[in-house]
Amino acid sequence: MIDSEQSRDSWRKWIRFPAHWKESGWIRVLLYAGLGFLCYLLLMDHVLPQQYNLTPGSISKETITSPVTKVDQAATEEAREKAADSVGRQYRVDDRLAERQLKRLDGFYADIRRNLSDDSLSDKERISNLKDRLPTNLTGEFYQRLSRVKVDEVTEMRVISREILQDILSEGVRSDELEKQQDRVDRALVTSSLGKNARFVVREITREMIVPNKLYDKERTKKLKEAAMESVDPIPINKGEAIVVAGEILTEEQVRQLEELGFLKNRINPWPHLGLLLLIILMMMMLYLFVRRFQPAVHKDNVKTVMLLAVFLLTMIGMKVVSLGQNLEWSTVGYLAPAALGTMLLTLLLGLPLALWCGVLFSLSAGMFFNAENHLLFDFRYGFVALVSSCAGAYALAGVRNRLSILRAGLIASVASMAAIASLYALVPVDGNGMVLLQSLGFGAASGLFSAVLTIGFLQHIEALFDMLSPLRLLELSNPNHPLLRKLLIQTPGTYHHSIMVGNLAESAAEAVGADGLLARVGSYYHDVGKMKRPQFFIENQMQAENPHDRISPNLSKSIIIAHPRDGVEMLKEYNIPTPILDIAAQHHGTTLLKFFYFKAKEQADGGQVLEADYRYPGPKAQFKEAAIVGIADSVEAAVRSMSRPTPDRVGSMVRKIIRDRLDDGQFDECDLTLKELDLIARSMCETLQGIFHSRIEYPEDAQGKGVKPA
Template identity: 60%
Template sequence: MKEKIEPPSNWIRKRLLSNKWDSSVRIQLLLYAIFGVAFYLLLMNHVFPEQYNIQIGKQSPATIVSPITKVDEYATEEAKTQAAKAVERQYTKDDTLTNEQINHIDHFFAEVRKIITNPSDTNEEKITKIKGTLEKKPSNDFSPEFYQNLVSRSPDQLTEIRLKTREIVYDILQEGVRKEELEEKRKSVDRDLVTSLLDSDALDGPSRSVVRELAKQSIIPNEVYDEKKTEQLRDAARDAVKAIPINKGQIIVSKDEVVTKDQYRKLEQLGLLRKKTNIFPYLGLAILILLLLAMLFYYVRRFHFNLFKNNVNLILLFSVLLLTLLGMKFIALGQNLEWNTIGYLAPVGLGTMLITLLLNIELALGCVILLAISASVFYNGDSHNLFNFHYGMVALVSGAASAFALAGVRKRSSILKAGAISSAASIIPIVSLYFLAPAEGTWKDLLQSVSFGILSGIFSAVLTIGFLPYFETLFGILSPLRLLELSNPNHPLLRKLLIETPGTYHHSVIVANLAEAAAEAIGADGLLARVGAYYHDLGKTKRPQFFIENQLYRENPHDKISPNLSKTIIISHPRDGVELLRQYRIPEPIQDIAAQHHGTTLLKYFYYKALSQQKDGAQVLEEDYRYPGPKAQFKEAAIVGIADCVEAAVRSLSRPTPSRIENMVRKIIRDRLEDGQFNECDLTFKELDLIAKSMCETLKGIFHSRIEYPEEPAIKGVKH
């Protein structure tokens, strides 16, 4: 049984995940859960207000500022109560009582006139009759002088007394008399009588005495308490009171200030006391994290399905995001009154640049939104809001700019250039937001903000350069920058290939040109195909003399050994190459190309040679003369395999005309297709046709015809 070359695995998959777990949904959900918990813990202190251990009557350990605007319910209710109390009791005046009292006065004087004008009665009898008349009334507490003065008045005087009494009583009752004001209103009779002394027709003393007593007794309460109207006015007064707020940024208590009962109450209402735990902020943050994770999950599933089915790359994504969030958290620790704009230093570009280089730019642009939201939460301390959109906006612009700047880069120095572009891009939103709200800062704040924004891009670029090799090694990621480094001719393995097997090196260079052009023709990774082609035959350095391109006028050793031994030597070079690549820690895709470029193809030369040398009874099996595989698992490996076979075949043509080259290329592709070498990769017939056309164009450039230069004619008399 022949040994089969297994595709190599990267460090993470080898140690953390088995092949069946690489796309496991359970592992995927677990990764999202772990990232969600870490994300929650990082944001927690920036969402929940800091709580204090404070007691009434003791000094405050710090200056405590309200993190939010909230209605002071207790103070508002107190203000409403005071406003309601300020509304006086409302009364309704009963004018019928006023009229009744005036009628009673008129009726009384009509009766008195009858009694007084009766000449047959003595004064005593008249007084007795008058008392009898007054006993029918509710007010009959008169002095003896009242009666004596009354019966001694003439009819004309009685008329004047009646009119004056009516006037005084009417005026007072018309103003309204409440029960609690009765005595005060009756005392006002005396003031009216004193005022009347100035009149030319003023009453004499006895008449005024009669008016005084009768008017006082005639004044009764004529205003009744209106409870309904009073409550309506009090309710209106309560409603008119505006809510008293505890404003965001308002200092509740200063450091070392003795805490009062009112301050303690406000701190308790704001949830700033350690004795009480409010679960709603914890629940709100959890819901926010779940929402962001759900959006990320759907975005990855909808637009990056390859990543969605690859848990190793998902670990890479979450690792980069957590690294960036940790950097942002570290910057947030330095935010204070002196460095209140340090949030613009947040290394958002670190995450977007790493994701762009290690995965793809589309994913980086999606993740920059998540990082921008995080930045607005991390640096919300100065504004006392849950989100500070200033930092989120700058993070979004600078992060997106750094991702765009790194799209398709081919040099590691481009990272610094991308950092500079990110720095320049961050200046625009910083200045714009300052001009939109200049009252929120000074020119010094603007200068400080711009300085932090410039440093942010450079800082992110330096961090990216530092962390990129570790991620490439840890996850076996082959970024364009890493590929360019591997394609350097001075790489130890390429130097080894050049020195020990110059023929194979030249062959690999031509295969690289063919593979890169073909890969780019179908939209595959041309740089990966080129670098993979450089290393695909590295295993030939172990026994270089057994491969014809390295023999260089030497005797072919295969002529002296059996076909079976020759086959064993030849098919071992993919395995030898993989082992050598592993020793030098060359990334997994390059190892895969070296292992898969021959697939399970048949060594026809040695197979037919073995058949021709077959002795009676001996059996030659075709499967013994096939490479152990595996077959190509991805497009670039299949393309390198085609290019490898095409280069060798076309080199053997005696006259490589364009038509013969095209026939040879299409025959090789057709033979591999019929042999099932493309069954495990996703190449289509259309792509195979594009590969054939691309290779033919490249080969035409390599094997173009040249004109034959004529020999220089000899000139007589001239020596050469």
Template identity: 60%
Template sequence: MKEKKEPSSTGALSWFTDRWKTSIRMHLLLYAIFGIAFYLLLIKHILPERVEIQTGMVSPETIVSPVTKIDLTATEEAKKQAAEKVDRVYAKDDRLTNQQIDKIDRFFADIRKILSDDGLSQAEKEKQVKTVLNETISDDFPESFYHTLSTLSPEALTDVRLKAREIVHDILEKGVRQSELKEKRESVDDKILATMIENSLDSKARIVLREIAKKSIVANEFYDVKQTEQLRDAAREAVRPIPINKGQIIVALGEVVTEDQYRKLEELGLLRKDSNFLPHLGLGLLVISMLSALFFYIRRFHRSVFRNNARLLLLFSVLLLTLVGMKFIAFGQNLEWSMIGYLAPVGLGTMLITLLLNMELAIVCAMLLAVAASMLFNGENHLLFDFRYGLVSLISGTAAAFALTDVRKRGAILQAGAVAAVASMFPITALHFMLPSEGTWTVLLQSLAFGALSGLFSAVLTMGFLPYFETVFGILSPMRLIELSNPNHPLLRQLLIKTPGTYHHSIMVGNLSEAAAEAIGADGLLARVGSYYHDIGKTKRPQFFIENQLKRLNPHDKISPNLSKTIIISHARDGVEILKQHKIPKQIQDIAAQHHGTTLIKYFYYKALQQERDGDQVRQEDYRYPGPKAQFKEAAIVGICDCVEAAVRSLSRPTPSRIQNMVNKIIRDRLEDGQFNECDLTLKELEIIANSICETLQGIFHSRIEYPEEPVKGAKQG
């Protein structure tokens, strides 16, 4: 939906100066005033009704939980205990087992080579054995061990190797933790004793076997932190939340309050703390956050509201009106009417903003009103936000805004209210089915009734308040424009009766203007209605304008060009005065005043030049309209179409090429004359306007076949 034009200064806000409307200080002041009002409306709803009680006191009343709420502390304690019961998980590294077996095999292979080398002395053999042992197994052996090892026979080495592999493999295969390392190494002795019956190892071989096997036992089973935590997390997740059930007695009358009971009261937000200013600070920050988001949104996407404080005042007035209505309904929320929050007239705000300002802005404001509804109607659940009312308010308010897109009749407001009523029923029903414990079927029916009434109630209020906002802020809503375009309007009836030629001309200009405006995204309806009234000033002296002279004599032939010029120029000023007297909105007045801009009245200017002997005495400035030039697109378009319609009507043969040349010449002359310098029309838009006008004119001045005359009776048929 297109944004509405600038508010009029002819209403009750006429004392607002342009400086006030554009002052950034006043802009911020409006935000501050609205923020304070918003804060005051919500301040009583930031916390539920609370009690003043302390641990160890005797409770003066029975306090029950108003809601079903998870006992976070008890639940966390249960989860902690469940996690602690999960034992540590250890993972065995089989690679270490294989590595140790490989070391034993390599070690004995190297020792066999050393001991079988006859070229080495006993001392050299012991020395090399020590080196290999230190490099492969360990360096923690007594000196005597190297001598013992170097004196073993090849057969004994083989037996020791095989038995060492077997013992080490058996122990490591079962897993060895670091804390078990000493115990596992000591178990080597038991295994050697068990094998002494089956294997005839001498004492030296047993010594070597014992030392090699013990030193080869290493920790190969390690704490798996990740898997352990996963199991503990699973244990925590398996714990079902421990609830504080709705209606559960927290503290009974006459009971001494325990720490656990006090904690539950605190978690439920039922304790009153006189020195606790944090909730109020939090509400202030919330209001500032929402208004900051609204400020930057308007600044980025709705520049017309951002630049005009009157429009911002209109927005905040609508929002405050809606919030006050919601506040009154909140007073009626009690146990009997617990669902009355669904009656909140959020649609009033979104529909008024859609009609008076912009649909996109209305949808964003619906979010702000939804947050307010969540807080205003939180009494039943004793929570800061009751999302049920916020969700239903958001959906119904948004549906009402969408239903009013491009609305042209006031009766459509009731239809939008019906749409909002139906839209609210779906989330209400969905919430009831998802939370069946929250109410009975009777409560559901009551909720649906309130939701339906909310949409219809909002529509009725919108129809009641809309005329006041239109009048006070001078807003031209589409419905107001439709009313002004009614041919039975007194001014249009007067135009038709007194100046039939001008009336027909205005209708033609309206058709051209609407099509051209819509082609560039401007307000086509405003352009059409402005065209209907742009020449209303001609009703004062209709005979001086050629379209109303029919076949009568032209009075300009008998008067001077200067006087003719004065009469022609006066029709714009006369039109504005007539429109003011009939309280026609400012935008229509502006079109009447600006559609000629400061263009030159060429006919009488050239006539004056011909009559004056000394042409220098005729100044071009004296034969120009006083202006102002067009200040907005629709006024410029009406001016172009006004000139084009009159010019094309004067063409003897209005062919498409001649029409196009005429339109392009008129627009080019106005552009070179600076008539578009004060509005934001671009060259591309002027090209689109020209094409649109040509298409419309070609549809009007299309070629027609020439019908043959009726043959005379009795004529010969040849």
């Protein structure tokens, strides 16, 4: 079990690597081309002429030529080696080294401030103390100028020096670029308002702090070399080349060449090969253009494209396996073809329109897989039944609420298949043989149920492999009896009810802008699970108890509050919650500022410096619409609940103010929400909140003070 999980995780990581492949158009084209090639191989035996086996010493009755293009392994390997050699050395930035240098820099400036502000020290003693603390390469001129720096300038010097050093180290410094990167310090200080001595000190310290942190990445270089090798197109052996002439006795060498080609055929016309190739290209173009035009989210995401093509290939392989059993005794086994497998999976994973279109392509393929009549390219009977079965299964899965609905959809697909088979038999009787009809109806009845069982079996593996969330999986996660939600309800009832309210707001808002409302709602349920680690520090769980933040410093309060998204992600990982839910939990606060504790810290600092960055959530900012919407709903629900008189006007103003503040703060910079969509989100949330905070009648009381039920 552990080995299979590790294998699945490693495969999932391969799908995600490298990151720039995810939206690459060339990779997308190669994926469709790869699927087309595999479909070509699957259909070849059913469309092209029959193959023949020959042995050494036998006489060839025909002149045999290479019927297909074959890879020249030696030349291909040589080309791949050249491609690998063309990949240069790859480097990675060591962020830990950069962080260490920044900490050292802060320490140096702390020592400088401490010595300069100590009036009991002479200049000589200050210089002596600082020489023990600062880098040894600093010159005497540096210390002379440092002694002339005013203490008030040290803070600005530190900030400027830190910004310059962070900019340079964040980009990475290679050992052969050290001097060039050090020269950037001079250019960065040109516009500085520091004095002459302070600028010199900043320059020298910052230059000393710049160290090589862009290190050779052997593993990445290796993987890129492997990717370069895999990207090389195979070098072909040209088709049409004569291997053996008619009447010739086959030698060992000729057999070896025929074996190298992989299959033997009589001398044939190359047009069937070209015709099949063109047919496959047309099918792939039909699929590609439909996805591009009507499924842009799938088209732009190569992971989803891989999943689509994998399901397509899986269905084709299923039909291929069934076709192996077609013979005179089981002539109608083609009605068992699991064409509905692909459409049912795609309906659950990518939506009904794409599933129906793939059903059309599956029906074309079924007509070729089961063309028992050699003179026919398509057998319309099997194509028609496959089309009816696949479409019926897809339609039956619309709006499903549990996995058992898949079996119901399979039953509907079986009934549809039987109806299609019966109609065909009535129109074109099969030699008047009733047994053949019963056999055909039996295969048709089994096909839908067979597809449903396969769908249930493959669905969870595809969801895990591609980290996808089907509506069924989301509905399962939204079940209040889920262990994590039960734990949230018991340990943090306030957070639980807050999450439910956020889910209602987020779902309606997401649907208003065309996003996934179900994902937004389920993500809302889990977005604050990190609060279970320290529930008493969040006001909704205090239940009129003393607020522990009143007894601790703002900095400690900030650390506790900011930690809850990270704690939530760790907790969600323990419960194997899918990645999109984890992303919502990690991103719903973005990099927003904890204003309450920030201003409280400033008040207590008595003029001391309090960095705003220290009181911001670490992020990341919202990367997709649903995460941004959950973040808005989270703030809106908390803000509106705290209002004393939540009138529609006040609620509307509050909602728009929260959205405007987040927009001005740049929290939506990394997701694709437009201003129009933000307005729709505000309207939707206002409408939902009006339903929640509607006015209620005040019930009259009787003389004894007991409530009187209205008539």
